[in-house]
Amino acid sequence: MTLRNRWRKTLSYCMLSLTGVCAVVAVSLLFLILGILVYNGWRSLDWNFFTKLPKPPGENGGGMVNAIVGSLEIVLLATMMGLPVGFMAGVYLSEFGGKTFGFLVRYMADLLNGVPSIVIGIFVWTVVVTRFHFSAIAGGVALALILIPITARSTEQFMSSVPQTLREGALALGASKWKTIATVVVPAAYRGIATGMILGVARISGETAPLLFTSLNNQFWGGGLTDQTASLPVMVYSHALSPYDDWHRQAWAAGLVLLLGVLLANVAARLILSRGIALQK
Amino acid sequence: MKKSSLWLGALGALVILLTAAEAKVLINAAGATFPYPIYGKWFDEFGKTNPDAQINYQSIGSGGGIRQFTEGTVDFGASDMPMTDEQIGKVKNKPLHFPSVLGGLVPTYNIPGVTQELKFTPEALAGIYLGKIKKWNDPELQKANAGAKLPDNEIVVVHRSDGSGTTFVWTDYLSKVSPEWKSKVGANTSVSWPAGLGGKGNEGVAGIVKQTPNSIGYVELIYALSNKMAYGFVRNSAGTYLKADLDSVTEAAASTAKTMPNDFRVSITNAPGTKAYPISSFTWLLIPSKIDDPAKKKAIVTFLHWMLTDGQKYAGALGYAPLPKDVVAKEEKQIALIK
Amino acid sequence: MATSAAVSAPPPTGARALVLRLCNGDEVARLITLVFASSILLVTIALVYELWVTSALARHKFGFGFLTSSMWDPVTGQFGALPFIYGTVITSVIALLIAVPLGVGAAIFLSELAPARLSSTFTFFIELLAAVPSVIYGVLAMFTLVPLMRDYVDPFLKKTLGFLPIFSGTIFGYGYLTAGAILAIMTLPFIVSISREALLEVPVEQREAALALGATRWESTWQAVVPWARLGIFGSIFLALARALGETMAVTMVIGNDPSIHASLFAPGYAIAAVIANEFTEATGDLYLQSLVGLGLVLFLLTIVINALARLLIIATTRRGSAHP
Numbered sequence: 001m002t003l004r005n006r007w008r009k010t011l012s013y014c015m016l017s018l019t020g021v022c023a024v025v026a027v028s029l030l031f032l033i034l035g036i037l038v039y040n041g042w043r044s045l046d047w048n049f050f051t052k053l054p055k056p057p058g059e060n061g062g063g064m065v066n067a068i069v070g071s072l073e074i075v076l077l078a079t080m081m082g083l084p085v086g087f088m089a090g091v092y093l094s095e096f097g098g099k100t101f102g103f104l105v106r107y108m109a110d111l112l113n114g115v116p117s118i119v120i121g122i123f124v125w126t127v128v129v130t131r132f133h134f135s136a137i138a139g140g141v142a143l144a145l146i147l148i149p150i151t152a153r154s155t156e157q158f159m160s161s162v163p164q165t166l167r168e169g170a171l172a173l174g175a176s177k178w179k180t181i182a183t184v185v186v187p188a189a190y191r192g193i194a195t196g197m198i199l200g201v202a203r204i205s206g207e208t209a210p211l212l213f214t215s216l217n218n219q220f221w222g223g224g225l226t227d228q229t230a231s232l233p234v235m236v237y238s239h240a241l242s243p244y245d246d247w248h249r250q251a252w253a254a255g256l257v258l259l260l261g262v263l264l265a266n267v268a269a270r271l272i273l274s275r276g277i278a279l280q281k
Numbered sequence: 282m283k284k285s286s287l288w289l290g291a292l293g294a295l296v297i298l299l300t301a302a303e304a305k306v307l308i309n310a311a312g313a314t315f316p317y318p319i320y321g322k323w324f325d326e327f328g329k330t331n332p333d334a335q336i337n338y339q340s341i342g343s344g345g346g347i348r349q350f351t352e353g354t355v356d357f358g359a360s361d362m363p364m365t366d367e368q369i370g371k372v373k374n375k376p377l378h379f380p381s382v383l384g385g386l387v388p389t390y391n392i393p394g395v396t397q398e399l400k401f402t403p404e405a406l407a408g409i410y411l412g413k414i415k416k417w418n419d420p421e422l423q424k425a426n427a428g429a430k431l432p433d434n435e436i437v438v439v440h441r442s443d444g445s446g447t448t449f450v451w452t453d454y455l456s457k458v459s460p461e462w463k464s465k466v467g468a469n470t471s472v473s474w475p476a477g478l479g480g481k482g483n484e485g486v487a488g489i490v491k492q493t494p495n496s497i498g499y500v501e502l503i504y505a506l507s508n509k510m511a512y513g514f515v516r517n518s519a520g521t522y523l524k525a526d527l528d529s530v531t532e533a534a535a536s537t538a539k540t541m542p543n544d545f546r547v548s549i550t551n552a553p554g555t556k557a558y559p560i561s562s563f564t565w566l567l568i569p570s571k572i573d574d575p576a577k578k579k580a581i582v583t584f585l586h587w588m589l590t591d592g593q594k595y596a597g598a599l600g601y602a603p604l605p606k607d608v609v610a611k612e613e614k615q616i617a618l619i620k
Numbered sequence: 621m622a623t624s625a626a627v628s629a630p631p632p633t634g635a636r637a638l639v640l641r642l643c644n645g646d647e648v649a650r651l652i653t654l655v656f657a658s659s660i661l662l663v664t665i666a667l668v669y670e671l672w673v674t675s676a677l678a679r680h681k682f683g684f685g686f687l688t689s690s691m692w693d694p695v696t697g698q699f700g701a702l703p704f705i706y707g708t709v710i711t712s713v714i715a716l717l718i719a720v721p722l723g724v725g726a727a728i729f730l731s732e733l734a735p736a737r738l739s740s741t742f743t744f745f746i747e748l749l750a751a752v753p754s755v756i757y758g759v760l761a762m763f764t765l766v767p768l769m770r771d772y773v774d775p776f777l778k779k780t781l782g783f784l785p786i787f788s789g790t791i792f793g794y795g796y797l798t799a800g801a802i803l804a805i806m807t808l809p810f811i812v813s814i815s816r817e818a819l820l821e822v823p824v825e826q827r828e829a830a831l832a833l834g835a836t837r838w839e840s841t842w843q844a845v846v847p848w849a850r851l852g853i854f855g856s857i858f859l860a861l862a863r864a865l866g867e868t869m870a871v872t873m874v875i876g877n878d879p880s881i882h883a884s885l886f887a888p889g890y891a892i893a894a895v896i897a898n899e900f901t902e903a904t905g906d907l908y909l910q911s912l913v914g915l916g917l918v919l920f921l922l923t924i925v926i927n928a929l930a931r932l933l934i935i936a937t938t939r940r941g942s943a944h945p
Contacts, residue, residue, distance in 0.1 A: 012838035022725030056321030058507040088656035096650045108664040114927035116866025122916045178649035206753025209868040223307040243487035243508045266751045345902030435790045442877030444902040469695040478888035479877030
């Protein structure tokens with residue numbers, strides 16, 4: 001073998017191994033992150049964390065129960081506002097969408113998807129907070145605005161992938177269009193639609209920036225939906241920035257809870273989707 | 282169908298959450314981080330003795346306190362810098378300034394290997410923050426700290442990134458002791474810092490200094506105390522090196538107690554007196570002069586009375602100083618002005 | 621004589637037609653879903669409108685000078701966007717410089733070399749990285765990455781490459797470089813995922829042809845396969861860039877919050893999203909607030925343009941891939 005060929009072969013071997021290293025590094029990042037969070041957060045997850053309210057700064061032993069419930073409240077609000085709108089919009093895009101109007105809506109949905117969440121926060125601030133003050137509702141609206149385009153596009157994607165033959169079969173049997181959609185197309189695509197919804201909700205439950213000036217934060221339980229509400233991501237942020245070791249500890253714990261929730265939702269969603277595909281085969 | 286029962290369950294949970302919000306008077310406040318540790322303690326304790334009122338305080342900085350107070354998104358605000366005439370002019374409901382407690386700003390530092398407490402001259406502090414004194418073993422610092430072995434490391438300057446009353450007190454002091462600072466930078470809640478990086482809130486600055494070697498920052502005394510961070514002596518106008526503590530901060534306010542203006546807006550940095558700590562300050566609650574909701578008004582008035590009597594007892598333990606008696610008497614009279 | 625048994629009546633017109641249409645279930649369904657779909661349109665238009673209107677003061681006062689002025693002084697009312705644009709761009713560039721080689725390399729491995737099951741398992745884990753909330757990346761960056769950079773990476777760079785202005789100056793730990801590093805981790809999954817898909821689209825004949833001509837495995841990959849997928853790979857890079865530009869929490873927590881422009885990467889700086897997050901609730905005065913909204917508008921426009929480019933590139937790849945036999 002000539003020298004040049006030997007060089008080429010060695011180069012090939014080296015570069016390809018390097019790509020393998022890149023892949024291993026990329027994958028191990030996830031486990032590294034998880035590992036660090038578990039290491040720092042696990043010890044801080046005590047009974048207090050889940051049951052007590054935050055204590056004044058400098059005092060130990062507080063918890064984040066109001067933030068956990070607050071997050072659930074805000075995400076629930078966002079889900080109730082955002083999922084139906086997104087779902088219906090997705091149905092329109094896939095089943096009824098006109099050429100130009102459909103293109104426009106699709107384009108705008110993609111646009112909204114790409115808007116940084118802090119800009120959404122500014123928008124909700126100018127429209128909602130200036131009229132109704134900081135509130136859980138404002139936070140819910142902000143998160144809903146993020147959820148709607150995600151849900152719309154994923155619903156459209158999965159409904160479009162339902163074979164046309166299914167629709168034609170139903171129509172041939174005399175069903176009207178809307179009946180076809182409701183009883184044939186949606187059930188056929190429901191796994192994908194549900195996956196998209198779960199992933200969307202998981203995504204918004206971790207969002208911090210839009211909540212910074214919509215629902216703000218609260219040391220206590222607050223007055224319900226129209227009052228400032230604590231949320232896990234905002235608590236993680238404020239506690240991490242503080243100098244108190246006890247608060248850092250709690251920030252790690254809250255981060256771990258948040259991450260586990262989001263990761264579990266993601267894994268569950270993908271499992272649902274993959275099993276659906278396997279079943280269809 | 283599974284979906285409808287899910288929605289019903291969600292709706293039910295919401296109803297429970299809504300009705301679970303008790304019939305308390307809920308008050309929202311926001312502002313300075315300087316007094317946050319004692320405010321946190323106060324609102325907690327006040328809530329125990331007055332369970333039908335709940336005051337939720339968000340420590341977002343004096344700038345935030347003034348802004349949210351002006352917008353009316355909070356029931357009252359808090360600031361370490363009294364509102365300027367221009368700011369007051371923007372508020373429909375004229376604010377009443379109520380000094381709540383006295384505090385001292387300390388230069389806290391984190392120098393690996395240096396355990397003794399350093400002495401800072403006004404020139405040293407101005408020089409460091411102007412970016413002219415770049416290393417810890419600078420002659421200006423060596424001069425005042427003959428015994429200390431200051432390393433040849435670059436100083437990491439930490440200041441505030443948010444609109445801060447604490448910044449106002451610090452820059453007000455620097456403007457008084459350094460003509461160069463006064464002309465180049467000036468005093469305000471937010472300035473154009475010649476050097477350093479910004480932390481959010483007293484908490485943020487303390488957090489950064491605690492974790493960053495060779496750094497220096499300015500924080501309220503309690504932040505340095507509760508985090509066991511080193512802080513230095515500062516030379517006052519009479520030439521004495523003093524540490525911030527109950528006595529030295531109280532002394533700083535003593536000279537102004539008699540000449541306190543009626544609206545309580547006063548600066549006590551670089552106060553005269555041999556025992557006066559030079560970087561002390563009042564911190565104020567911004568209370569609207571007219572409160573429409575009678576329940577909220579009653580709660581706030583009750584709190585103010587509590588703050589001026591029982592509340593002051595918590596000051597010492599948390600590294601703040603209680604208000605001078607003359608000031609308290611004057612404030613009690615101002616409470617009557619709240620309509 | 622053949623007469624049609626049922627003579628069809630002429631189709632109804634006018635108001636009667638409208639009523640009949642409304643009674644039709646399909647039409648109702650179409651209208652309802654149309655309303656929801658148009659809400660997306662309305663929201664987007666409202667968003668742009670609000671951003672435009674609520675930054676009017678700043679735009680009128682500073683004009684295009686807003687984009688070129690580097691003075692951010694709330695005290696004197698001077699607001700310039702340049703330090704933030706600089707910080708946003710620099711940290712994103714650093715992020716891409718780290719993430720692109722790493723990501724494309726991983727994508728090549730996953731599409732060309734790895735057996736299918738390993739490839740999908742690895743991709744699954746890498747894509748999970750994208751699901752990690754930004755504030756958690758921020759906490760990790762603050763407590764783990766900052767000490768790492770401050771105590772090991774930055775001094776090493778300063779010692780070896782300190783003659784370059786970008787690696788000179790005081791080391792804080794917080795700053796452009798650290799922010800860029802955490803952004804690199806956050807944008808990595810996008811590059812890997814989309815590049816891998818683009819590479820998988822490449823027809824197998826490309827690789828086989830190159831190998832038949834005597835190329836090594838690497839040469840066939842690098843010179844035959846990757847160029848075919850380059851549009852998709854560029855698309856993934858643009859998408860990652862768009863994400864990096866808008867990333868808020870992680871950057872806010874480690875960039876150092878200094879609204880000035882520094883040459884050194886070790887120095888603290890500021891980014892658009894970070895300054896909005898930090899100063900929005902306390903901007904006293906209309907001009908201050910509207911300048912921040914103006915910054916939001918700048919960020920919005922930046923991300924739209926880059927996202928649009930990304931989508932064009934990705935669409936072009938798939939179209940090209942399917943156009944060939």
